[in-house]
Amino acid sequence: MYKMIVAREVRGVWNALNAGDCEPVLKGFAREFRYENVGADHALGGTFTTREEMAQHFALLFRVLPGVQFTIRDILVSGWPGNTTVVVDVAIAATLPDGTAYENDLVQQLTLRWGKVTSVRALIDNVRARAALERLPAGVLDAAPVAAA
């Protein structure tokens, strides 16, 4: 039952992101957390530890990939409310400003404690992400990664 509730809440957060609303994600973080885009040495990479950094990251994401859609393939939940692990398998699809399609696979590993997210490790095909960023027109990317680890 608890795992079903967690999975439903995770879906709700991603549905909000699909509508361009990152508030449910931000509210889901614990006071102390760490969000790491693993190995992502490009503009959509970075490691974040505050809600402000996360908000900036989402602002950049929505600017770079307007209308981006996240399709949840699966959510796996393990553990108990005091220490829950969630793995979210997500397909990313967007149309770049040059009209070309961008698709990628994202796997997020989350740790939750008493309903709040304390850590996220996001794993993605970074070669494909970097190739998409290189197709962007000049000026779209005027921000480097928000924070360094």
Added chain:
Amino acid sequence: MYKTVVKQQVRSMYAAFNGGDYHPLLNAFDREFAYTFVGEGHPLAGTRRSREAMQAQFERILRLFPGINFAVREVIVNGTPWNTRIAIAIGVSAELQDGSPYENDIVQLLSMRWGRVSRVRTVIDTGRLTDAFHRLAAAGIAEASAVPVS
């Protein structure tokens, strides 16, 4: 109980692979399966659907990364014996044949039916992987630039 058994089997298969024995992993596949490794334009990319192709893939991994070590960090098992989904978080490390270190993060997503693996998707940081292939190619390892096994 079932989930504990599956977790033990998963850890045991990777322990065997760390010893150079890929047969426990190979034998886990169902008669029909799809194994997809993310990325494109690198020698491990793409989808395999036969045991022969999987064997060739495993042998290629062991040739390209001799002594490779898969450290299983976490195994999550959800579902029933007839529809099991598994996520395996792995830290991979090896010393490349030019002497440089290689480390990466992998998540394997598996579907299993009655103990047989029907689908695998390997998600990895393709940036570090591609960089390793470039170093191997520069060291004269031709297979680092080979087309994927099909």
